Amino acid sequence: MIRTNAPVFKTTSVSAALIKVAMPGLCFVTMTTILLSTSFAQTSADHLNQSLLAASCANCHGTDGKPASPAVMPALSEQKPEDLLAQLLAYRNGTQAGTIMPQIAKGYSEEQLKAIAQYLGKK
């Protein structure tokens, strides 16, 4: 069925002029808000991702890289992120020997090891 009484929107010339003036500003505010909230969400997601990856190290190295007995287990939280990454990459590519770390490091991509090292390393 064809509607014959569909509403027709008419804009007066005053409101049309107002819209022309206000729209660029509104668009700017909206876009800025969207961009800011997106980058905030991105940061939180990255942080969550890093903490989830690093959680698998907690069984042995302690929560956030702080072991219960630092004399027995290396305290990852006391080392610089770049030093942690260098060791993890060495375990991964086989240039550094270990009992368990070579197998563990091979389970992660280079980007994941970087994220873990940044999360656990000394701030």
Ligand code: HEC
């Ligand atoms: C099953 C226990 C276990 C888990 C899980 C574990 N590690 Fe280890 N880690 C060790 C042991 C044991 C060593 C000593 C080297 C070896 O024997 O492999 C070590 C050594 C290291 C070292 C070298 C530290 C130093 O100062 O010599 C780094 C870095 C490291 N681990 C990072 C990690 C990270 C990152 C994770 C999580 C992705 C992780 N480890 C998970 C047991 C573990």
